[in-house]
Each structure stands twice: as C-alpha cells, then as structure tokens.
Amino acid sequence: MSVVWLIDDDAAILRGLERLLGAEGFETRTFLDAASFLTAHDPALPGCAVIDLGLQTSNGLDLQDRLSQDDAVRPVIFLTGQGSIPTAVQAMRAGAVDFLTKPVEAAALLAAIRSALAIDRTRRSDLALKQEQRARLASLTPRESEVLQEILSGRPNKQIAHRLGAAEKTIKVHRGRVMHKMGLRSVAELVTLMSLLRDGSQG
Amino acid sequence: MGPPPGVTMPRLVLEQPFRHRVGLLLVAVLVTFADGTRAQTDDGRPRLLIVVESDSRLPFAKLMLQGIEAELGPEFTTRSEIYVEYLDMLRFNNPQELALKRTFLVKRFGGLGLDAIGVLGNNALAFVTDHRDAIAPGAPIVYGALGEAGLKGALAGRTVPELTGVISPFDLRSTLDLALKVQPDAPEIVIVVGSALFDQQWRSAAEETIGEDYGGRPVRLLPETTAEAYLAEARAFDPGAIVLLLSLNFDSAGRRFLPVQFAKALAEASPAPVWVMYESQIGTGAVGGNVDIAAASGAQMGAMLRTAISGAPLPEPVRVSGEPTVDWRAMRRHELNLSRLPEGSRILFYEPTLWEENRLLLLTIATVVLAQTATIAALLFHRRRYFTTRKSLESERLQLIHISRNLRLGQLSASLAHEINQPLAAILANAEAGSRLSGRTPPDLEEIAAIFRDITDDVRRAGTTIAGLRRLMVKGEVAMERLDLNEIVRDTITLVQNELAASGAQVRQVLSADPVEVTGNGPQLQQIVLNLVLNASEAMEDLPEAARIVRVTTAALSGGGVELTVEDAGPGVPPDRRDAAFRPFVSSKPSGLGVGLAICRSIAEAHGGSLGFVGPSGASARIVLTLPSTRAKA
Numbered sequence: 001m002s003v004v005w006l007i008d009d010d011a012a013i014l015r016g017l018e019r020l021l022g023a024e025g026f027e028t029r030t031f032l033d034a035a036s037f038l039t040a041h042d043p044a045l046p047g048c049a050v051i052d053l054g055l056q057t058s059n060g061l062d063l064q065d066r067l068s069q070d071d072a073v074r075p076v077i078f079l080t081g082q083g084s085i086p087t088a089v090q091a092m093r094a095g096a097v098d099f100l101t102k103p104v105e106a107a108a109l110l111a112a113i114r115s116a117l118a119i120d121r122t123r124r125s126d127l128a129l130k131q132e133q134r135a136r137l138a139s140l141t142p143r144e145s146e147v148l149q150e151i152l153s154g155r156p157n158k159q160i161a162h163r164l165g166a167a168e169k170t171i172k173v174h175r176g177r178v179m180h181k182m183g184l185r186s187v188a189e190l191v192t193l194m195s196l197l198r199d200g201s202q203g
Numbered sequence: 204m205g206p207p208p209g210v211t212m213p214r215l216v217l218e219q220p221f222r223h224r225v226g227l228l229l230v231a232v233l234v235t236f237a238d239g240t241r242a243q244t245d246d247g248r249p250r251l252l253i254v255v256e257s258d259s260r261l262p263f264a265k266l267m268l269q270g271i272e273a274e275l276g277p278e279f280t281t282r283s284e285i286y287v288e289y290l291d292m293l294r295f296n297n298p299q300e301l302a303l304k305r306t307f308l309v310k311r312f313g314g315l316g317l318d319a320i321g322v323l324g325n326n327a328l329a330f331v332t333d334h335r336d337a338i339a340p341g342a343p344i345v346y347g348a349l350g351e352a353g354l355k356g357a358l359a360g361r362t363v364p365e366l367t368g369v370i371s372p373f374d375l376r377s378t379l380d381l382a383l384k385v386q387p388d389a390p391e392i393v394i395v396v397g398s399a400l401f402d403q404q405w406r407s408a409a410e411e412t413i414g415e416d417y418g419g420r421p422v423r424l425l426p427e428t429t430a431e432a433y434l435a436e437a438r439a440f441d442p443g444a445i446v447l448l449l450s451l452n453f454d455s456a457g458r459r460f461l462p463v464q465f466a467k468a469l470a471e472a473s474p475a476p477v478w479v480m481y482e483s484q485i486g487t488g489a490v491g492g493n494v495d496i497a498a499a500s501g502a503q504m505g506a507m508l509r510t511a512i513s514g515a516p517l518p519e520p521v522r523v524s525g526e527p528t529v530d531w532r533a534m535r536r537h538e539l540n541l542s543r544l545p546e547g548s549r550i551l552f553y554e555p556t557l558w559e560e561n562r563l564l565l566l567t568i569a570t571v572v573l574a575q576t577a578t579i580a581a582l583l584f585h586r587r588r589y590f591t592t593r594k595s596l597e598s599e600r601l602q603l604i605h606i607s608r609n610l611r612l613g614q615l616s617a618s619l620a621h622e623i624n625q626p627l628a629a630i631l632a633n634a635e636a637g638s639r640l641s642g643r644t645p646p647d648l649e650e651i652a653a654i655f656r657d658i659t660d661d662v663r664r665a666g667t668t669i670a671g672l673r674r675l676m677v678k679g680e681v682a683m684e685r686l687d688l689n690e691i692v693r694d695t696i697t698l699v700q701n702e703l704a705a706s707g708a709q710v711r712q713v714l715s716a717d718p719v720e721v722t723g724n725g726p727q728l729q730q731i732v733l734n735l736v737l738n739a740s741e742a743m744e745d746l747p748e749a750a751r752i753v754r755v756t757t758a759a760l761s762g763g764g765v766e767l768t769v770e771d772a773g774p775g776v777p778p779d780r781r782d783a784a785f786r787p788f789v790s791s792k793p794s795g796l797g798v799g800l801a802i803c804r805s806i807a808e809a810h811g812g813s814l815g816f817v818g819p820s821g822a823s824a825r826i827v828l829t830l831p832s833t834r835a836k837a
Contacts, residue, residue: 010625012657013629016629016633017632019633019640019654020632023639102624103627103628106632
C-alpha cells in the first residue's frame with residue numbers, strides 16, 4: 001500500500017487533508033515539521049510526499065533536496081499559500097510532481113497524488129531492475145568484466161583475444177558467459193543497459 | 204365484570220389433550236405442602252404443573268402460557284420443571300373421559316411432589332380442585348383465564364385452601380360500551396354465539412346481562428344455527444350495526460371451530476364491524492373489544508406461581524380489567540373514527556405512514572442531506588469569500604503600486620493571503636472530505652461532526668486574521684502630518700488616471716479654493732480617495748460613456764471639520780445595503796473592492812472622522828468622508 005506523507009505545519013490543514021485523502025482511500029501519515037517527518041520517513045515504502053512549501057523550521061525546497069538523496073527519489077507535491085513563480089520554477093526543476101496553491105481543489109490534489117504515485121511505482125520498478133542488473137554485473141569474474149569492457153568498446157572477438165592475450169575461442173566462451181549472466185541476447189541490449197546503470201549511479 | 208351470576212363462564216375453549224406446547228412450559232422441584240412443609244425430590248428442582256382446560260391450539264391459552272413463562276423468566280424455567288397438560292374439556296367432557304384424565308394425572312404426577320399447580324379455565328379449575336389431593340396433595344393452585352362467574356361456578360360454594368389467581372373481566376357490557384362509543388349511530392346490536400356448552404354459558408350471560416335492549420339499541424341475539432347460516436345472515440347485516448361475537452366453538456350441527464377461525468369468517472362476511480371478547484380474535488378482521496390482555500394476566504399468574512413455589516403465603520386473587528383494544532386496519536375498513544376511542548385504548552396493527560415506518564431511515568437520510576448541504580454551503584461560502592478576498596487583495600496591491608511604495612499593504616496582502624489561505628485550505632479539504640463521507644452508507648456522523656467543528660474553527664481563524672489586518676492597517680506605525688486634502692485629491696487622481704481612463708469615467712474635481720487642512724497620514728488618505736473614486740467609476744459601467752462622471756468635492760465645514768464628497772451618476776447604494784457595504788469582503792461588483800470600503804472606514808475612524816453614504820439612492824451615489832480639521836484639533 002502506498003503511503004501519502006503529508007507535511008504541513010498547520011494542524012488544521014493536516015487534519016483536513018488526512019480526512020480528504022482517507023475518504024478517497026489513501027493511507028496517510030501526517031507530520032507537523034520536516035524533522036519528525038524525516039525521522040519517520042521510510043524511503044523503501046512506496047508513496048509520495050505532499051509538502052507545504054512554507055514550513056517554518058525547514059524550507060520545503062530543502063526537504064525536497066534531502067529527499068532526492070534517497071535511492072528511490074520520493075515524488076513530491078508542493079502546496080503553498082503564496083506561490084511565487086521563482087519558487088515554483090525551482091521546485092519543478094528539482095523534480096516536484098506538482099506545485100499547487102492553497103486552498104487546493106480536491107480534484108487537483110487527488111490528480112497530482114495519483115500521478116505522483118504512478119511516478120513512484122515506475123521509479124521503483126526501474127530501481128528494482130537496476131539493482132538486479134548491478135547484481136548481475138557484480139557476479140562477473142574479473143576476466144569476464146575485462147571482456148565486457150572490450151565488448152562495449154565495440155571490438156570483435158579476434159581483437160579482444162589479441163588484446164587480452166587469449167585464444168579467440170576462450171573469448172567466445174567468456175562472451176557467452178557475460179551475455180548469459182547479464183540475461184541479455186545482443187550487444188545492443190548490453191550497451192543500453194550499461195549506459196542506464198551509469199546514469200543511475202550518478203543520480 | 205363477569206358473565207352473569209350462576210353461569211359458568213367463558214374462558215378458554217378447550218380441547219385436545221396435552222401434546223406439543225411443551226416448549227412454552229416448564230417445571231418444578233420443591234413441593235410445598237398445604238401445611239407449608241416442603242417435600243423435595245431427588246434433583247431438588249421446583250416442579251410446576253399447569254393444567255389447561257382447552258387444547259393447545261387456542262390462542263388465548265397460548266398467550267397466557269407465554270405470559271406465565273415470561274414472568275417466571277429463563278433463570279427459573281431452566282432450573283425447574285414445568286409441565287403442561289391440556290384437558291381438552293370441550294371435546295372430552297363426559298365423566299369417563301374425566302376419570303381417565305384424572306388417572307393419568309395422578310399416575311404421572313402423583314409421586315413427583317409438585318410445588319404448585321397453575322390452572323387455565325374455570326372448568327379445569329373445578330377439575331383440579333376436585334382432584335388436587337390425589338395429584339399433588341396440598342399444592343397451591345393459581346388459576347387464570349376465567350371470569351368472576353366462572354370462578355364461582357368452579358368452586359360451587361366450597362372454600363378451597365391454598366388457592367388464588369387472576370380473574371379476568373370477560374365482560375360483554377364493557378365491550379358493547381366501547382362499540383357504542385365508536386359507533387354512536389349504530390341502529391342495532393347483533394350478538395352471535397355458538398352451540399358448545401361453553402358457548403351456551405356465554406349465551407346465558409348475554410341474555411341475562413344485556414337482555415333485549417342495550418344503550419337504547421335493540422339487541423338481536425341470533426338463535427343457534429350452523430356456521431354457514433350465521434355467515435349468510437351476517438352478509439345481510441346493516442353496515443352500521445354492532446356485531447358482537449361472544450364465542451363459537453361448535454355450531455348447531457356440532458362442528459368444531461376454533462373461535463379465531465370463526466371470528467375471521469364472520470368479520471369477512473359481515474359488512475358491519477364485528478366486536479369480540481378475546482384479544483386473540485383481534486387481528487382476524489374483527490374491530491376490537493374490551494379484552495383481557497392474556498399475556499399480562501399470564502404474567503400475574505406467573506408471579507403468583509413463583510410465590511406459591513417459594514412457600515410464602517399466597518397473595519389474594521386479583522381482578523384485572525379489560526383493555527379497550529382495536530385493530531387499526533379493521534377500523535379503517537369500516538371507516539370508524541379512531542378519535543372516538545377512549546383514552547388509553549390499544550391500537551393494534553397500526554400501519555405506520557411512510558414517515559413513521561421509516562423514521563430512522565428518513566432521519567438518517569435527512570441528516571446526511573443536511574450535512575451535505577451544509578458542507579456544500581460552507582464550501583461555497585468560503586470559496587466565495589476566498590475569491591472575493593483574493594480579488595480585492597490583487598486590486599489593493601495594484602493600487603498600492605500606484606500610490607506609494609512606502610505603504611505596507613503590498614507586503615501585508617501577501618502575508619494576509621497566506622494567513623487566509625491556510626484556514627481556507629483546511630476548510631476546503633474538510634468540506635470535500637465531508638461531502639465524500641456524507642455520501643457513504645452509513646455516514647460516519649461523528650467524523651462529519653468533527654469536520655464541521657474544524658471548519659467552524661478555521662472560519663474563526665480566518666476572521667481573526669482579517670480583524671488583525673484591519674487593526675494593522677489603521678494602527679500601524681503611520682506618521683501623521685499636516686496635509687492639504689485638496690492636494691491629496693489631485694495627487695491621487697493623477698496617479699490613477701490610467702485606471703480611470705480604462706473605465707471611461709471622467710472625474711470632476713470641485714475643490715475648495717482654500718487649502719483644506721487636516722492632520723493625517725498621506726498614503727492612507729490617498730487610499731480612501733482612490734477607493735472612493737475607483738468605486739464610483741466602476742459603479743457607472745452600465746451607463747453611456749458620456750454620463751460616467753465622478754464628482755469629487757472638498758469643503759471646510761462651518762462647524763470646524765472638513766468634508767470630502769465623491770458622487771457618481773450610478774444607481775447608488777440602497778439605504779438598507781449601506782451598512783453591509785462597509786463590511787469586509789462585501790462587494791456588489793465582480794471587480795469590486797470587497798475590502799476597500801471597510802479599510803477606508805477604519806482609516807477614517809482612526810483619523811477621528813467618519814465615512815458613509817448620504818442622500819437618497821436611485822439617481823446617484825454620494826459618499827462623504829468627514830475629518831476633523833487641523834484647526835479644530837489644535
């Protein structure tokens with residue numbers, strides 16, 4: 001079950017939103033400040049966060065920044081009582097799903113939450129895939145890793161054999177093992193996958 | 204009242220031996236002897252025998268037994284033994300049958316040491332008192348389901364010890380009195396009664412107590428005949444007549460009927476209302492009667508039986524009175540007036556109206572609808588407020604740019620927007636949640652109530668914010684200085700020239716020749732002028748452009764104050780709406796300054812002055828700002 005994390009320093013708003021989302025069947029957790037939210041927050045749980053931009057102790061954008069450090073980046077929806085264009089731009093640039101002004105229409109909020117949850121689901125399944133591929137990559141022997149690097153460089157077996165000082169036949173066997181361990185069938189797939197993993201490790 | 208003296212009486216119809224019916228009754232252990240000592244059987248359970256004159260099918264007997272059992276309660280009935288025997292005396296009433304019955308009872312119960320015997324019916328009472336010594340020597344007897352006369356007949360002048368019971372009314376006169384109240388115009392009274400021995404007892408009672416005339420109406424006591432003949436005759440009854448069915452267990456052909464069955468047939472056949480003597484016959488189509496409430500009488504018997512089993516002295520016999528009882532459906536069928544019933548009458552089979560029947564459901568629905576409506580109303584109201592506020596704030600901000608960068612309203616309005624948006628956000632979310640929750644079955648009324656409380660709190664919160672803003676607006680750190688009102692007017696109108704041009708209005712300044720000196724805060728006074736002038740120009744949007752003229756006049760008053768008047772050619776503000784116009788967030792125009800006039804008046808008051816509409820409405824609107832003059836102040 002996805003959880004909608006609600007962070008607003010206004011208890012009345014929290015109650016109202018909690019009721020509204022509860023009535024719509026969402027599971028919610030509410031927090032009056034960023035610190036208590038971060039203490040309780042479990043990045044492993046699917047869901048999204050609805051954050052008041054004007055939190056007193058901690059700026060909502062800072063909180064967003066903090067959340068983006070997790071592996072599974074928590075999708076964030078911002079609420080603001082006094083939205084200015086620069087903050088909205090900044091928030092959206094930092095990956096906010098939506099930027100809504102108070103008082104927010106239920107329909108708009110619910111739509112934003114639904115799309116945030118969809119984004120979260122996609123991210124999580126992508127992440128799971130990446131983790132699986134990293135595990136596969138880690139299962140390669142040093143020799144197979146070398147061969148993999150050579151393949152990525154686009155060299156044919158013969159050249160690789162020469163560079164690594166091995167028989168072409170041996171390289172063929174290594175190559176087969178690499179592809180098998182990575183669960184892939186073509187070099188194209190391998191290239192795509194590796195670039196995806198690299199992006200992931202940077203983000 | 205009982206049937207006539209000397210006549211044994213109506214009580215239950217009897218028949219059919221014991222048998223089922225066991226479910227109702229139960230039984231006993233401790234036996235109380237006449238001398239008060241108790242015999243105890245092995246298991247120590249109280250043992251109680253109930254002897255019923257009729258067979259087990261008779262509703263009156265069933266109701267009595269249920270009453271007894273209900274009174275004794277589940278605790279008693281589980282720790283005791285209750286036996287029920289049906290003598291069925293209506294069908295088996297000859298001496299041989301009764302001897303058989305006696306033998307049977309003696310054999311079955313003689314050694315058990317019964318603690319008490321309950322008896323239903325006067326003929327059964329006669330039988331039990333005759334044979335008590337053989338069946339359960341000295342066991343107290345509690346009787347019921349018999350009338351005064353029946354009791355007399357059963358005892359036949361004997362003094363029977365350890366005897367008490369409940370005496371039912373079985374009073375045909377009280378039923379006839381009830382019938383006459385309900386049918387005051389009845390031309391005659393027709394009495395139907397059957398041919399069984401027991402029925403005959405009723406017939407005699409009728410002959411003796413009613414005679415040929417009752418309450419000024421002729422009484423026709425139909426002669427004995429077959430059931431079919433009765434019913435055929437009934438079809439020809441005068442619809443206005445009172446028909447009284449006393450009892451019919453056998454017809455003249457010797458066929459057995461349950462009185463309830465015959466009552467039903469008679470009520471169907473007769474165009475006239477049929478009155479009856481037994482509660483159990485109400486519901487068959489009969490209108491009603493002054494009847495003994497069997498369950499209540501049974502309960503009284505139950506209480507007496509409990510006392511009897513405990514060994515305590517027996518209470519005195521109790522005479523119960525009948526209760527006027529009618530069948531609402533039958534009353535309606537015969538178009539009888541319920542209001543003629545005596546107070547306290549029981550009305551059975553009342554078919555409630557839609558409202559009565561579904562009161563709870565309807566109330567729930569009403570509550571939900573109400574809650575929903577209120578929620579929606581609250582939502583709309585606050586949205587409206589919100590938009591009005593927002594517009595005015597934008598508008599204020601716009602003007603303030605023109606007026607003065609020093610004036611703080613610009614920043615204030617941003618924080619004001621935030622402070623108002625917070626409660627509004629909570630209100631909106633709560634209202635949306637409320638409307639969702641109220642659509643559920645069943646609605647969570649507690650939660651909805653909590654929502655309303657929260658909405659109320661948030662509305663107050665927003666109100667407090669606004670009140671605070673107004674104080675801030677007029678009490679902030681504003682510098683008061685000596686100013687010329689004419690100058691302020693000229694400056695302001697220059698500043699807002701663009702807005703005025705856009706609205707197509709021309710401003711005519713009719714300023715006093717001399718400087719009009721006041722002590723005040725320039726930007727604030729500018730704000731008043733600006734609001735008044737813009738309001739005036741906007742009020743004329745419906746007029747042809749040439750007619751859109753705003754006249755701004757300043758003057759020093761002879762009394763010492765100064766006056767600024769802004770007049771337009773618009774429709775004006777009706778006197779009854781003038782006060783409202785100064786309340787925050789009230790605006791008649793989509794582009795109106797819902798807050799403007801309220802703030803202006805606050806400013807005026809902070810300057811020791813006043814602001815208000817003057818003059819009749821209709822042709823123009825004229826608003827006047829009055830301020831104390833510097834001279835007056837000095």
